[in-house]
Amino acid sequence: MQFIDQARIAVRAGRGGDGIVAFRREKYVPAGGPSGGDGGRGGDVLLVADANLQTLLDFKYKRLFEAEPGRRGGPNRCTGASGRPLLIRVPCGTEVRDARTGILLGDLTGPGEELLVALGGRGGLGNAHYLSNRNRAPEKATEGAEGEEWLLQLELKLLAEVGIIGLPNAGKSTLISVLSAARPRIADYPFTTLVPNLGVVRRPSGDGTVFADIPGLIAGAAQGAGLGHDFLRHIERTRLLIHLVDAAAESVLEDVRVVERELEAYGHGLADRPRLLVLNKIELVDIAGLQERIEELEGHAGGPVLAVSAATSANLSALLAAVWGQLGVVEPG
Structure with a gap:
C-alpha cells in the first residue's frame, strides 16, 4: 500500500431545497389557503476517524466531496426531505486545517471521532410560511441556501508512543x-x-x-x-x-x-x-x-x-x- 500522509481536498455541503408556492384545493374545502411546504436542509460533510485506515491514499485520486442536496418542498405543507450527511473516513491521527489560512479545525485521534467541516444549506420557505391576517394568499417562496464549501488540508501524524x-x-x-x-x-x-x-x-x-x-x-x-x-x-x-x-x-x-x-x-x-x-x-x-x-x-x-x-x-x-x-x-x- 502506498503511504500518503498529506492531502488537499475540497468539500461542499448540500444545497437546501427550495420552498414552493401551492394552494390547497379540495372538494368541499372553500378558500383552502396556501399550502406550499418548506425545502429540506442540505446534507452536512463530516470527517470520521477510522482505525482501519493507515494512509490518506484514498484522497490521491478523488479531491472533491459533495453532500446530498435537500429536496424541494411539496404541497399540503409537506417539507422536503433533508439531504443525507456525507461521512468521509480518515485515519486516526489526522489533523484538519483550512488550506487557505492554515487554521487548525480539528485533530481526529480516537476511533469514531467526528468533525463537522461543512454545514448544509437551510431549506427555503414555502408560501404557507408567509400566511398572515393581512395576506391570506401569499405567492412568495424562497430558494434554499447554498451549503458551505471549504478547501481542507489533511495531514496524517502517526499515533505511536x-x-x-x-x-x-x-x-x-x-x-x-x-x-x-x-x-x-x-x-x-x-x-x-x-x-x-x-x-x-x-x-x-x-x-x-x-x-x-x-x-x-x-x-x-x-x-x-x-x-x-x-x-x-x-x-x-x-x-x-x-x-x-x-x-x-x-x-x-x-x-x-x-x-x-x-x-x-x-x-x-x-x-x-x-x-x-x-x-x-x-x-x-x-x-x-x-x-x-x-x-x-x-x-x-x-x-x-x-x-x-x-x-x-x-x-x-x-x-x-x-x-x-x-x-x-x-x-x-
Missing part, C-alpha cells in the same frame, strides 16, 4: 522488525526506508505499544533535505524517542549531534522529548572500542547509554526494560 530515530543505516528497521511483527524493507545501504513503519511491541502487562521507525535523518532535514522533513511530523505525538547510533561509525558523537541539531531546528518540542541513546551494531566493534564510544556518548548525554545489537538480539531485553521504565509501565509481579 515510541519513535525510533537516527541517521540512515543505523539499524532502525532491523530493530523494529526484531521487536515486533513489522516487516520493513531492510538492506545494507542508506535510505532503504522511504516511509515510516509501525510495529506493535508487546508490553509485560500483555497489551501492545506502537513503535514507529522514522526514515533516516541527515544534516538539513528540518529544512527539507533528504526525507526527514517529510516525516519528522510523525514523531510529534510520541512520548519517547529511541535515538539509534551506529557503533561502527567514524564518529558516534558527531552522528548524535547531527540528529540533535535537526530535532532542535524542527521545533515542536522534539529536542526536549525524553530520549534513550542507544548504540547499535555492537557486534562490529571490539570491546575496547565499544567502551570508548559508550564513555564518549555518556559524557555528552550526561546519562547512561545502552549498547545493543538488533541483528543478534543482544541486550534488547535491557532496551525494552528501559523503554517500559520511561513510559511508566509496571511489570506484573
Whole structure:
C-alpha cells in the first residue's frame, strides 16, 4: 500500500431545497389557503476517524466531496426531505486545517471521532410560511441556501508512543522488525526506508505499544533535505524517542549531534522529548572500542547509554526494560 500522509481536498455541503408556492384545493374545502411546504436542509460533510485506515491514499485520486442536496418542498405543507450527511473516513491521527489560512479545525485521534467541516444549506420557505391576517394568499417562496464549501488540508501524524530515530543505516528497521511483527524493507545501504513503519511491541502487562521507525535523518532535514522533513511530523505525538547510533561509525558523537541539531531546528518540542541513546551494531566493534564510544556518548548525554545489537538480539531485553521504565509501565509481579 502506498503511504500518503498529506492531502488537499475540497468539500461542499448540500444545497437546501427550495420552498414552493401551492394552494390547497379540495372538494368541499372553500378558500383552502396556501399550502406550499418548506425545502429540506442540505446534507452536512463530516470527517470520521477510522482505525482501519493507515494512509490518506484514498484522497490521491478523488479531491472533491459533495453532500446530498435537500429536496424541494411539496404541497399540503409537506417539507422536503433533508439531504443525507456525507461521512468521509480518515485515519486516526489526522489533523484538519483550512488550506487557505492554515487554521487548525480539528485533530481526529480516537476511533469514531467526528468533525463537522461543512454545514448544509437551510431549506427555503414555502408560501404557507408567509400566511398572515393581512395576506391570506401569499405567492412568495424562497430558494434554499447554498451549503458551505471549504478547501481542507489533511495531514496524517502517526499515533505511536515510541519513535525510533537516527541517521540512515543505523539499524532502525532491523530493530523494529526484531521487536515486533513489522516487516520493513531492510538492506545494507542508506535510505532503504522511504516511509515510516509501525510495529506493535508487546508490553509485560500483555497489551501492545506502537513503535514507529522514522526514515533516516541527515544534516538539513528540518529544512527539507533528504526525507526527514517529510516525516519528522510523525514523531510529534510520541512520548519517547529511541535515538539509534551506529557503533561502527567514524564518529558516534558527531552522528548524535547531527540528529540533535535537526530535532532542535524542527521545533515542536522534539529536542526536549525524553530520549534513550542507544548504540547499535555492537557486534562490529571490539570491546575496547565499544567502551570508548559508550564513555564518549555518556559524557555528552550526561546519562547512561545502552549498547545493543538488533541483528543478534543482544541486550534488547535491557532496551525494552528501559523503554517500559520511561513510559511508566509496571511489570506484573
